[in-house]
Amino acid sequence: xxxxxxxxxxxxxxxxxxxxxxxxxxxxxxxxxxxxxxxxxxxxxxxxxxxxxxxxxxxxxxxxxxxxxxxxxxxxxxxxxxxxxxxxxxxxxxxxxxxxxxxxxxxxxxxxxxxxxxxx
Amino acid sequence: xxxxxxxxxxxxxxxxxxxxxxxxxxxxxxxxxxxxxxxxxxxxxxxxxxxxxxxxxxxxxxxxxxxxxxxxxxxxxxxxxxxxxxxxxxxxxxxxxxxxxxxxxxxxxxxxxxxxxxxx
Numbered sequence: 001x002x003x004x005x006x007x008x009x010x011x012x013x014x015x016x017x018x019x020x021x022x023x024x025x026x027x028x029x030x031x032x033x034x035x036x037x038x039x040x041x042x043x044x045x046x047x048x049x050x051x052x053x054x055x056x057x058x059x060x061x062x063x064x065x066x067x068x069x070x071x072x073x074x075x076x077x078x079x080x081x082x083x084x085x086x087x088x089x090x091x092x093x094x095x096x097x098x099x100x101x102x103x104x105x106x107x108x109x110x111x112x113x114x115x116x117x118x119x120x
Numbered sequence: 121x122x123x124x125x126x127x128x129x130x131x132x133x134x135x136x137x138x139x140x141x142x143x144x145x146x147x148x149x150x151x152x153x154x155x156x157x158x159x160x161x162x163x164x165x166x167x168x169x170x171x172x173x174x175x176x177x178x179x180x181x182x183x184x185x186x187x188x189x190x191x192x193x194x195x196x197x198x199x200x201x202x203x204x205x206x207x208x209x210x211x212x213x214x215x216x217x218x219x220x221x222x223x224x225x226x227x228x229x230x231x232x233x234x235x236x237x238x239x240x
Contacts, residue, residue: 005142005179006217016138016221018183020171022125024231039145051140051217053173053181059125061173061181063138069224089229097126097171097228101136101221104189108217109209 007049007065012103014048015066021096023058030092032082040080046071058094065103072100127169127185132223134168135186141216144176150212155205160200166191180212185223192220 023030032051041047046067054060066072088096143150161167166187174180186192193202232240 005177006140006215009217009219012219016136016219018136018138018223020126020183029186051181053175053179055173055175059173061171061183063181063183078132093229093231095180095228095230096128097129097226099129099132099136099223099226101223103138103219103221106219107218108215109213111213 005051006108007051007063009048009065009103009106011107014103015069015072016101016103017064017072018099018101019060019062019064019096020098021060021062022094023054023060024092024094025058028091029087031088033092038080041076044071044075044078045049046074053067069100082117125171126228127171127183129168129185129223129226132225134223135189135192136223137184137186137192138219139182139184139216140180140218141180141233142214143180144212144214145178148211149207153207153212157201157204159232161195164191164195164198166194186224189220212215 036048038052041050041064048065048067050062050064052060052062064075066075158172159169161170161184168185168187170182170184172180172182184195186195
């Protein structure tokens with residue numbers, strides 16, 4: 001299902017954390033940490049979903065969605081998440097920007113079935 | 121410069137359009153349209169910057185930044201942009217979600233020089 005890449009968020013308003021980053025070369029434990037953070041975030045109260053893409057050049061955008069600013073603050077305070085952020089600054093990221101935003105409105109499009117589907 | 125992938129946005133508040141999409145297979149004029157839309161957006165009043173990533177599976181996230189909701193509405197009303205959106209629904213996109221959000225706060229990180237840089 002291609003639509004698994006899109007978060008199924010509720011009617012706005014809700015909050016988004018937009019994290020744009022450029023990786024340093026090599027893995028150095030990054031991939032397993034990233035998988036773990038996806039898993040851990042999904043367990044947090046107020047989590048609504050996540051969309052994440054990284055290209056071959058190491059540029060990535062991850063957007064996570066949350067019910068409230070408080071839910072974002074609680075996720076930031078999670079000890080395992082804080083440790084991952086520290087290692088990110090030490091090793092994994094060349095640069096990043098993090099933006100917290102309030103989603104005001106949204107709409108989507110899904111191609112009617114019968115058309116070609118993108119390869120998984 | 122790796123930081124060219126990150127938009128140099130001003131102090132919040134400002135607005136973000138988060139566009140997450142899944143492509144249909146093949147190009148079909150998509151790449152040249154995408155380049156043109158980046159160029160055209162940058163000419164619009166109220167444009168602040170853009171961050172865009174697409175992976176090999178065809179999943180992409182593009183976030184464009186704007187001074188106001190009015191700037192976003194004006195960009196949406198641009199005739200060339202509207203024609204591109206129509207072709208997107210007809211041909212290029214399997215699915216997408218578009219969210220308009222107000223950026224409330226932001227911070228960034230840039231690795232001090234002397235460390236390794238990511239390959240271009």
